[in-house]
Amino acid sequence: MFVLSILTACASGEEEAKGNKEVNIGYFPNLTHIATIVALENDYFTEAFGTDVKVNTKTVNNGGLFMEAMATKAIDVGTVGPGPLLNFYVKDPNYHIISGAVNGGAVLVASEHSEITDLADLDGKKVAIPVIGSTQDVMLRKALQDVGLKPTINGGTVELVAAAPADTTTLFIQKSVDASATQEPWGYILETQAKGKLLLDWETFAWGKESTNTVVAASKQFLEDEDLSKAYLTAHVKAVDFIKENPNESQELVIKHIKGLTGKEINKEELQVAFERLEVTTEVNEGVIQEMADISKEAGYVTSNDINGMVQLEKLNSLEGK
Structure with a gap:
């Protein structure tokens, strides 16, 4: 975690009343x-x-950790997949989607040894997902439904293996899993470093280009702070516009940022190809989000698929003049 701006201590009561606010922003380093x-x-x-x-920042590696941090107020707002968010929302409706961030950006890759050539071949196979209940987990379940398959934990024949995306290359090489439902750039890395085969690209995996992969999530308390929530969304919209207008420079910023966090430099070519497999947007496909809730309920992750009120786009729409 690092601090972007430091609140200067103020001697006067008037200045203290104006300050003393903190915002904890969460995101994944990908x-x-x-x-x-x-x-x-x-x-x-x-x-x-x-x-x-x-402004404080906190990075996490999966949506479950993000939502746990939000539940303990270690994160107020940030980007996460809709799957983990809705899992928490049905238990405690104090978390909201306030903007879209990325559509697509997830793929299904088969390992070289698996001899999988189409979805039906996943019958009896092991598929890596980032974490149980993740957005990619739900997307995989959607894809499996289309060919009449389901996971073993729900009486089916496809075994889900929870593994950090960064570890899936090793799992492919060790022949520990047969496929992976993952986000970019890990999908392309599996292709280039582990001889994986792209089974479903971002345009065909689950809901394709309509798949809402990443959203802006905010706690109810943060959303109700008019100044803070509008300030965050103002910065978010500005970033989305910048990325659309400056894709190459934006990718360079990602490489720089992740190297600063992890000490590792992402391959520029890998990032460029991965970038072409997603759409940066503020749009939220509420129909897809509802289907995700339906699938999560069927999977037993949530007891209800009622997510009415979870999506709150009024502040975003007012900023964008909608």
Whole structure:
């Protein structure tokens, strides 16, 4: 975690009343969180919140950890997949989607040893997912439904294996799994470094280009703070517009940012190909989100598929003039 701006201690009561606010922004260190990364690198959050607000960041590796951090107020707002968010929402309706961030950006890759050539061949196979209940888990279940298959934990024949995306290359090489439902750039890395075969690309996996992969999530408390929530969305929209207008520079910012966090430099070619497999957007496909809730209920992840009120786009729409 690092601090983007530091709240200066104020001696006067008037200045103290104005300040003393903090915002904790959460995100993943990967390409599907490019809007948050670009907003950080270009100081859009600092600019939008102003000097009276201290901005902290927290990175996590999966949606479950993100939502747990939000539940403990370690994260107020940030980018996450809709799957983990809706899993928490049906238990406690204090978490909301306030904008889209990325559509697509997820693929299904088969390992070289598996001899899988189509979806039906997943029968009896092991498929890696980032974490149980993740957005890619739900997308895989959608794809399996289309060919009459389901996971073993629901009486089916396809075994789900939870594994961090960064570990799937090793799993492919060790022949520990037969396929992987994953986000970019890990899908392309499986192709180039583990001889994986793209079984379903981002345009055909689950809901294709309509698949809402990453959204902006906010706690109810954060959303109800008019100034803070509008400031965040202002920075987010500015980042989305910048990425659309400057794709190459945006990719360079992702490489720089992730190297700063992890010490590892992403291959430029891999990132460029992966970038072409997603759409950066503020749009939210509520029909897809509802289908995700339906699938999550069927999987037993949630007891209800009633997510009425989870999507709150009023502030975003007012900023975009809708």
